[in-house]
Amino acid sequence: MTDLPKPPPVTRRAFLTQAAGGLAGIALIPEFAKARTPASWAGRDDHEAMDVALIGLGKQGRAIIGELSAIEHANLVAVCDIDERRLNAAKRRAASAERFASVDALLAERPEIIAYIIATPTHTHRPLVEQLCAAGKHVYCEAPLATNLEDCTAIVRAGAAGSGIAGAGLYARANPVYNRAWELVRSGGVEDILTLRAQRHERTSWRVPGGSPDRDRALNWRLDPDRTIGLAGEWGTHQFDVAMWMLDKAPTSVRAHGGVRAYDDGRTVYDTVTTDLFFDDLLFQHSATLGSTHGRTQESVIGTAGTVRLAGTHAWFFKEADAPTMGWEVYATRQQFHNDEGIILIADATKLASQGKLKEGIGLPHSPLYYALSDWLAAAIDGYPSATSLEDAARATAAGIAAHQASVTGETVDVVMPKV
Amino acid sequence: MVERFAREAMGTRVEIVLPASADARAIAEHALDAITEWHDRLSAFDRASALSHINRDAHQRPVRVEGDLFELLARCAALMGASEGAFNPCLGRAMHQLGFRDDAPNSQQEPWSVPGMALDAGTQTVRLTDAAELDLGACAKGWALDDAAHALREHDITSAFIHAGTSTSVAIGSRPDGAPWRVRTPAPTGPITADLADCALSISAPHGRVIGTDDGPRTHVLDPRTGRPAIGADTALVIGPSAFATDAWATALLVLRGAPATTPTDLTHAVATQSGWTIGGRDTDLLHTEPPQ
Numbered sequence: 135m136t137d138l139p140k141p142p143p144v145t146r147r148a149f150l151t152q153a154a155g156g157l158a159g160i161a162l163i164p165e166f167a168k169a170r171t172p173a174s175w176a177g178r179d180d181h182e183a184m185d186v187a188l189i190g191l192g193k194q195g196r197a198i199i200g201e202l203s204a205i206e207h208a209n210l211v212a213v214c215d216i217d218e219r220r221l222n223a224a225k226r227r228a229a230s231a232e233r234f235a236s237v238d239a240l241l242a243e244r245p246e247i248i249a250y251i252i253a254t255p256t257h258t259h260r261p262l263v264e265q266l267c268a269a270g271k272h273v274y275c276e277a278p279l280a281t282n283l284e285d286c287t288a289i290v291r292a293g294a295a296g297s298g299i300a301g302a303g304l305y306a307r308a309n310p311v312y313n314r315a316w317e318l319v320r321s322g323g324v325e326d327i328l329t330l331r332a333q334r335h336e337r338t339s340w341r342v343p344g345g346s347p348d349r350d351r352a353l354n355w356r357l358d359p360d361r362t363i364g365l366a367g368e369w370g371t372h373q374f375d376v377a378m379w380m381l382d383k384a385p386t387s388v389r390a391h392g393g394v395r396a397y398d399d400g401r402t403v404y405d406t407v408t409t410d411l412f413f414d415d416l417l418f419q420h421s422a423t424l425g426s427t428h429g430r431t432q433e434s435v436i437g438t439a440g441t442v443r444l445a446g447t448h449a450w451f452f453k454e455a456d457a458p459t460m461g462w463e464v465y466a467t468r469q470q471f472h473n474d475e476g477i478i479l480i481a482d483a484t485k486l487a488s489q490g491k492l493k494e495g496i497g498l499p500h501s502p503l504y505y506a507l508s509d510w511l512a513a514a515i516d517g518y519p520s521a522t523s524l525e526d527a528a529r530a531t532a533a534g535i536a537a538h539q540a541s542v543t544g545e546t547v548d549v550v551m552p553k554v
Numbered sequence: 555m556v557e558r559f560a561r562e563a564m565g566t567r568v569e570i571v572l573p574a575s576a577d578a579r580a581i582a583e584h585a586l587d588a589i590t591e592w593h594d595r596l597s598a599f600d601r602a603s604a605l606s607h608i609n610r611d612a613h614q615r616p617v618r619v620e621g622d623l624f625e626l627l628a629r630c631a632a633l634m635g636a637s638e639g640a641f642n643p644c645l646g647r648a649m650h651q652l653g654f655r656d657d658a659p660n661s662q663q664e665p666w667s668v669p670g671m672a673l674d675a676g677t678q679t680v681r682l683t684d685a686a687e688l689d690l691g692a693c694a695k696g697w698a699l700d701d702a703a704h705a706l707r708e709h710d711i712t713s714a715f716i717h718a719g720t721s722t723s724v725a726i727g728s729r730p731d732g733a734p735w736r737v738r739t740p741a742p743t744g745p746i747t748a749d750l751a752d753c754a755l756s757i758s759a760p761h762g763r764v765i766g767t768d769d770g771p772r773t774h775v776l777d778p779r780t781g782r783p784a785i786g787a788d789t790a791l792v793i794g795p796s797a798f799a800t801d802a803w804a805t806a807l808l809v810l811r812g813a814p815a816t817t818p819t820d821l822t823h824a825v826a827t828q829s830g831w832t833i834g835g836r837d838t839d840l841l842h843t844e845p846p847q
Contacts, residue, residue: 193587200595203620204607219708229621229678337561338587341580343709399579447602497601499610504602 184515187212187240188231189262190253191220192353194276198253199228201504208511212247214240217352237262241269248272248298249514251507255355256363260285260292263524267296272514274507276303278371278531279524281363283552286528286535290554293524301510301520302527305502306376308509308520310481311449312502315435315442318451318479319380324437325457327381332373332433333421334365339397340405340424357403363538365407365422366390371527371534374411376433376444377418378530385411385418385533385549390541396425409537411549420537443476447498450476467493528552556730561586563593564695566719572706573713573730581709585702585716592698595623596690598646608680609646609687612671616679624678626697626798630690631673633802636818640786640809641802642778644669646687654774666781695722696756696801703797715750721757722801725750741789741827753822754797758804759789777809784809787826792833794821 186208188198195215202208214234215221221233234240240247249272252262256278266273273293279302280286293300306312318324340357344350355361356368363371378384388411392404409420432445439457443450452474453463466477480486480495498505506522513520532551540547559582560569568589570582595604608617619627630643647669669686673679682688690697695718703724706714715735717723725735734749739757748755760775760783775784790807792800799820806814807826817833818824824833 196591200604200620203618204604226622226625227620229624338583339579341583343577343580343584345709397579399576499601499606501602 182515183207183209184249184511185209185211185247186249186251186511187214187244187247188228188251188253189214189237189240190251190255190276191215191217191224192253192255195220195224195253196227197501197503198251198507199224201501201507204500204504205508205511207515208507212240212244217349219349237265241265249511250274252276253303255361256368257281257285257355257361260288263289263300264292267292267298267300270297272298272300272510274301274303274510274520275524275527277375277527278363278367278534279527280531281361281367281535283532283535283550286531286552287554290524290528290552294554299510299514299517299520300524301506301513302522302524303503303506304372304375304522304527304530305446305506306372306379306444307522307526308505309446309498309502310505311447311479311498312376312444314479314481314483315444315449315451316380319435319437319442320382323439323451323460324435324442325439326437327416328436328438329416330377330380330418330433330435331420332376332418333429334369334373334431335421335423335426335429336431337427338424339399340403341397341399341401357401359402362403363535364403364541365392365405365424366409366420366537366541367531367534369422370407370409370420370537371530373420373433374418374533374537375526375530377411377413377435378533379526380435381413381416383413384529384551385413385536387412387546387548388533388537388540389546390537391544392541396423404541407537407541409541411533411537442479446502447500448496449479451479452476467496525554528554557582559583559586561590563589564698564718565691566695566721568699568702568718569716570702570706571715572711577709581706581711584709585705588701588705589698589718592694592701596694596698598689598691605688605690608682612680612682613684613686616674616677616681618677618679621678624673624675624680626690626693627671627673627680627688628675629697629798630693630802631671633693633799633806634670636816637803637806637810637814639668639779640777640806640814641692642669643688643690643693644671644682644686645776645778646689647685648776648781649689649691649774650687652776668778692805693798693802695719696754696797696799699724699754699797721804722754722797723750723756724754724797725752727752739791741791741825743827746791746825748791748793748823750793753793753795754800755791755793756797756800756804757789757791758808760784760808775805775808779809786810789825789827791825792821793823794818796820 202210210228210231213224213228213231250266252275259275259280263275279289342353344353390409392407395406397405406423411418435442440451440453463477469476478496486492486495510520529551533549536547536549555574556571557574557578558571560567572578597603611617633641667685670683672681699716702716712727713730714726728734728751734751736749738745738747777784786809787807790804792803794800821833
C-alpha cells in the first residue's frame, strides 16, 4: 500500500501566477495534482464494482442506500439491523440486498463480502469496527466515531491493525468543492485568518417514535445522557473537522453553553448549544440548534483578504475590496447575498472551463455523503488510504467529546487528542 | 384537540394535522422526514438529487436507481398508458425550454417529439429518450404524501390529515370528533366542498402557474402529446385511495378534452370542469357544489 502524496503548500505568489496564467484568465483556483479523487473515478470502467454490506438502517443508513445506488463502483448486496421494522422497511428501498438481523449472521453467511459500512448509533461503533477489522474487512465508520476517548483510540488501533482500508464518515475531505476551498485557504487566498464560524440549524426534535418502551429507548439514544455526546459531539464533530483540516492543527481548549429551549418534553440533553473551540488564540465559533432552520448548515473561514463560506455542495469566496485582484476572479460567476457578493467556487473548474461548461459546475452533482463513500470505496479497490482516515475522525471526535463535556459542565475543557 | 406540524418541502408548505398526544411531534416528524427525503431525491432544481443524476446520465446509458424510486417510475409508466399519454413524467426538458425552470423561454421551438423512458425491472435501471428529462412535479407530492401516510399508520395513527400546498391531501380516518375532513376549493362553477375519510384528494388548474411570453401568458400545464398548452378542463378535482394517482390524474384531466377511453380504476370521484366529465358524480354525499359567490 502506498501513501497518497500530500498536496504541497502553495505560496500566494505561486497561486496568483498560476491563476492568472492559462485559460485566458477564465479560471480558476489552481488544482493540485492528486493521485486519486472521486472525480477522477467518474466514468472509469477498468474496475469491478465492489460488493458492500451496510450495517444500520436508520435515517443515515437510508441516505447511504440512496448514495450507493449512484456510485458505479458500489454494489449493495446486504443490509443489517437489529431493529426488525427498519430491516423490513429496507426491503423496498434496497430491493436486491439480502437482509440480516445480526452482524454475526451476516459475516457467517456472506463471508465473501469484504466492504462494510457502519451507520449504527455512535456508542455502538467500537465493537463493530474491531470485529470487522479483525476479520480483514474494509470498513467505513460514520462519525463521530465514539462517545469517549478510549473507544476512539481502540477504533483507530483496530483500523491500523486490520488489513483492509478503513475510512470515516466525515464529509469535507473528499468533497471536491471543499477541497477547492481548502486550496484557496491554504494558498493564502484569505491571507491572515481572523476567525472561523460554523453552524448547523435544523428544526427537528431528535425524538424518534418507537411504539414501545424498549424500542423507544433503543432508538432515542441521542436523547439519553448516558449514551450521547449531544449536539456539540454528534453535529459539531463534522464541522470541527473542517476547521482542523483548514488550519492543519488541533484545537487546544473548548468552552460551550447550552440549554433546552425549543422542546419542553422532559429531555435533559440540550437542544441548543453554542461552542467556542480554541486553536491557541484563534477562535472557532459553532452554533447548533434543533429549534430553527435559519442559516441551516455552513462553515466560514474569515480572513483579512476575504472569507470562504462552505455549504455542503456549494462554496463561495467573499473578497475584501482592498485585497489584491486575482486573475481568475474577473470572469468568475458571482452570487449576491444582501450586501455581499460571493465568487462561486467550482470544483474541477479547469476541466469544465476547457469544455466551456464552467457554469454547469455550480453546485456539486452529488451530495457530500456520496463523495465520502465513493472515495472510501475507490480507496478500497485501488489500495490507497481513504481521504478521511480514522485518525482524522478520532481527532475531530475528541474535539466533539470535549465540547459536549464543556456544554454539560459549563467549564472550559482542554481538548485531549486520542493517543493513536 | 389537534396539533399541526409543518415543513417546507416539494416547493410548498407541507402540513400534518393529528390528534394531540405526547408522541404527536415525534410521529409527525417521522412522516415529514419521509416527505423531505423524497424532496431531496426528486428535486429537479438540485443538481445533487437522484432525479438530476438520472437526467444527466440516462440518455447515454441505463441508470440504476433504488427500489422504491424504480417503483415510482414504474407507476408513472403505467399511468402514462392509462391516461393515453395525457400524463407524462418526462417533460423536464420542455419545461426548461418554455421558461418554467428559471431559464429564459427558448423562442426557437424544435419539432415536438413525445418524450419517454424505458425501465428494466431486472436491473432496476432507467433510460431516457433524447427529448426526455424526468420532472415529477405532477405526481411527486402525491407519492411523498402516500409515504407519509404510511409512516403515520405504522405508528397506529387512525386520524390525521396531510396536505401539500393545498393541492394534494390525504385523509387518514375521520377527524377526532368523528366528522370527515372537509376540504373546500374554488372552481369556476362555484366552490366545491369535499368530505374526506381514508382517501386522497388532488386539485389542479392550469392557472396555478403562468409565465409571460411574447405570445401572451403561458400556463405550466402542457399536453405531452403535442407539446402545446393543455386545453382540457380548467379545474380538475379527483379523489381516490392513493395520492400518487389523484395527483397525476388531476394533471392528466387538465389535458384530456373529455373522458379517458378507459375509466381510471384508481379514482373514486372526479370533477373536470369545462370538459364536463365526472366519475362518481358531484352533489353526492362526498362532493358538494356551492352557488357562485
